[in-house]
Each structure stands twice: as C-alpha cells, then as structure tokens.
Amino acid sequence: MTVRAQSKVNLHLGVGDLREDGYHELTSVFQALSLSDDVVLADADELSVQVRGEDAAAVPTDRTNLAWRAAELVAQRAGRAPDVAITIVKGIPVAGGMAGGSADAAATLVGLNELWRLGLGRAELFELGAQLGSDVPFTLHGLTALGTGRGEELLPVLSRNSFHWVLALAKEGLSTPAVFRELDRLRAVGNPPRLGGADALIRALAAGDPAALAPLLGNDLQPAALSLQPGLRRTLRAGTAAGALAGIVSGSGPTCAFLCSDADSAVAVGAELAGAGVCRTVRVAHGPVPGARVVDETRGGPPHGTDHRGMES
Numbered sequence: 097m098t099v100r101a102q103s104k105v106n107l108h109l110g111v112g113d114l115r116e117d118g119y120h121e122l123t124s125v126f127q128a129l130s131l132s133d134d135v136v137l138a139d140a141d142e143l144s145v146q147v148r149g150e151d152a153a154a155v156p157t158d159r160t161n162l163a164w165r166a167a168e169l170v171a172q173r174a175g176r177a178p179d180v181a182i183t184i185v186k187g188i189p190v191a192g193g194m195a196g197g198s199a200d201a202a203a204t205l206v207g208l209n210e211l212w213r214l215g216l217g218r219a220e221l222f223e224l225g226a227q228l229g230s231d232v233p234f235t236l237h238g239l240t241a242l243g244t245g246r247g248e249e250l251l252p253v254l255s256r257n258s259f260h261w262v263l264a265l266a267k268e269g270l271s272t273p274a275v276f277r278e279l280d281r282l283r284a285v286g287n288p289p290r291l292g293g294a295d296a297l298i299r300a301l302a303a304g305d306p307a308a309l310a311p312l313l314g315n316d317l318q319p320a321a322l323s324l325q326p327g328l329r330r331t332l333r334a335g336t337a338a339g340a341l342a343g344i345v346s347g348s349g350p351t352c353a354f355l356c357s358d359a360d361s362a363v364a365v366g367a368e369l370a371g372a373g374v375c376r377t378v379r380v381a382h383g384p385v386p387g388a389r390v391v392d393e394t395r396g397g398p399p400h401g402t403d404h405r406g407m408e409s
C-alpha cells in the first residue's frame with residue numbers, strides 16, 4: 097500500500113510567548129503543497145524503516161524516525177504487534193521546515209488504519225497525530241487550515257483556486273527547536289517584528305487572488321532562521337528579483353517559498369532561481385492539496401518510478 101505524504105508551508109506563522117511546557121502558542125495558516133513523500137507499507141515479521149530518495153542518508157531508520165513512532169503508537173492503540181515494513185521515498189526536504197517527518201507519520205497512521213482494518217475515525221487519528229508532533233495533525237488534514245494552540249488545533253480555511261509556488265531548497269537543514277530558541281534569544285535582546293492577525297490573509301485566500309495574498313504572507317520565525325542562516329536573505333531577494341510576487345521562509349526554514357502569479361510564472365521563476373546559485377535546488381509546487389491519503393492499495397512492494405523527480409512536484 098502506498099500513502100502520499102504532503103508537505104506544508106505556513107502562509108502566516110504568528111509565534112506567541114514560550115509556554116511552561118516548552119512550546120510556543122501559535123497562530124498558523126497552513127497550506128498543503130504538492131511536494132510529497134511516498135510511504136509504502138507492507139506486511140512483515142517485524143517493524144522496519146527504509147528510506148530512499150535524494151535526502152535519504154539524512155533520515156534515521158531506527159525508532160527515532162517519526163513513521164516508526166507512528167507505527168508503534170497505532171499498534172499500541174490497536175493492541176497488536178507493530179509488524180510492518182515501512183519504505184519512505186523522500187521528496188520533501190529533510191529538516192527543511194516543510195513538515196516532512198510529520199507528513200510521513202501522518203501517512204503511516206492513515207495507511208496502517210487501512211492495512212490493519214482498524215476503523216479508527218478522523219478524530220482518533222488526529223489525537224494520535226498530536227502525540228507525535230505539532231505539525232502531524234495538519235499533515236493529516238491537508239488543504240488550508242488555521243492552527244492554534246501549539247499548531248495542532250485546526251479549523252478549515254476556505255481557499256479558492258490553486259496557488260503556484262517555487263521552493264528553494266537549502267544545502268543545510270535547520271533544527272526546529274534551535275530556530276524557536278533563537279527567536280526567544282532575539283526577543284530577549286531586542287524587538288523582532290511580530291505579525292498581527294490573519295484575518296486579511298484569510299480573506300485573500302477566499303478571494304483566490306495571489307496578488308492580494310502575496311503582501312500578507314508572514315512568518316515570525318523568519319528573523320530567527322535568517323539569523324542562523326544569513327545566506328537566506330540572498331535567496332529571498334533572488335526569488336523576488338526573478339519575478340515571484342513574494343517570498344518567505346517556510347516554517348522553521350531553511351526552505352524559502354515563493355508565491356507566483358500563475359503556473360507559467362512559477363516555471364520561469366524556478367528556472368531563473370536554479371541558475372542564480374542561491375540554493376541547492378528548486379522545486380515547483382501548487383497548493384492546496386489533500387492531506388495524507390492512500391494512492392495505491394496494492395499490499396506490499398515498493399513503488400516504481402517515484403524516486404526520479406523533475407522540477408514539478
């Protein structure tokens with residue numbers, strides 16, 4: 097069985113104060129993007145994880161892999177052994193701020209619910225997802241949603257039309273906790289900008305107008321990501337110089353996401369950015385797309401032809 101795991105970008109990421117539990121209160125408008133991983137699940141005698149694709153060497157294959165932890169959690173809920181062979185074909189950059197590990201965990205929850213015929217409802221899957229990480233519930237949900245709390249309390253947001261994105265993938269990843277810590281440090285020594293509400297952005301999404309949406313994109317984590325990787329300023333400048341409507345750091349970074357006026361513009365911006373020497377590679381993507389979902393019910397066997405990806409995802 098193959099389950100598609102979609103990435104995300106935060107169109108608006110307002111970060112509140114540090115809570116006593118070590119998390120920050122967030123106001124996040126998420127959009128699920130077409131850049132994806134495939135998670136292949138096959139019956140086996142024991143739990144295992146294999147990773148393929150460009151970034152595979154950077155991903156653990158032991159119980160620290162979020163998909164492994166998802167399998168253990170759902171098996172525990174079902175009262176059965178977590179015996180499944182998990183093959184992850186990475187398309188989402190690792191430690192890139194696009195919720196790659198979270199999406200793999202979401203795909204594992206959805207897939208095992210089907211493979212083991214557990215009959216868990218959406219609410220139960222969301223509750224298991226929230227135990228695995230703040231971004232997992234959204235990667236189950238997909239489309240466009242407003243997240244509050246630590247990002248796991250979701251409300252759907254109406255989004256008309258498809259939006260077209262160029263993603264600039266960085267050479268080195270960034271650790272999410274390190275970026276939140278850097279923001280706390282910047283706030284302790286200065287006054288980095290804080291986003292206002294997301295109402296205007298939510299209206300622009302409902303209108304389906306990229307030109308109206310572009311100036312409203314914002315990310316409170318961006319100053320912290322730029323502080324840890326100053327070269328990202330050049331990447332952001334190069335994207336808008338290439339014709340994107342706007343560029344932001346995606347989540348905790350370091351991937352930069354550029355909103356373009358249409359699909360043709362995204363291809364042109366992607367080509368120019370790829371030649372500008374400001375990132376490892378570029379991908380073109382669109383959103384919103386649905387959350388983690390089964391795309392091939394065949395039991396067992398890795399997918400064919402999914403690990404050679406062009407610029408369009």
Ligand SMILES: C[C@](O)(CO)[C@H](O)COP(=O)(O)OP(=O)(O)OC[C@H]1O[C@@H](n2ccc(N)nc2=O)[C@H](O)[C@@H]1O
Nearest residue numbers: 118119120122229230231232246247272273276347348
């Ligand atoms: C930056 C975002 O991607 C935006 O969607 C998410 O907030 C991060 O979500 P995630 O990677 O699923 O994060 P988790 O695995 O839940 O948390 C990792 C670490 O990030 C920090 N963290 C995460 C979420 C949050 N609301 N406040 C935080 O301070 C904490 O240090 C936490 O220990």
Ligand SMILES: Nc1ncnc2c1ncn2[C@@H]1O[C@H](COP(=O)(O)OP(=O)(O)OP(=O)(O)O)[C@@H](O)[C@H]1O
Nearest residue numbers: 161162190191192193194195196197198200231272
């Ligand atoms: N299935 C997985 N895919 C990628 N990384 C994983 C996975 N499971 C565990 N990891 C570990 O988690 C770290 C963060 O990876 P991930 O790609 O999820 O980051 P991210 O996209 O920045 O996360 P987020 O956007 O949710 O904050 C990696 O450096 C890796 O060690």
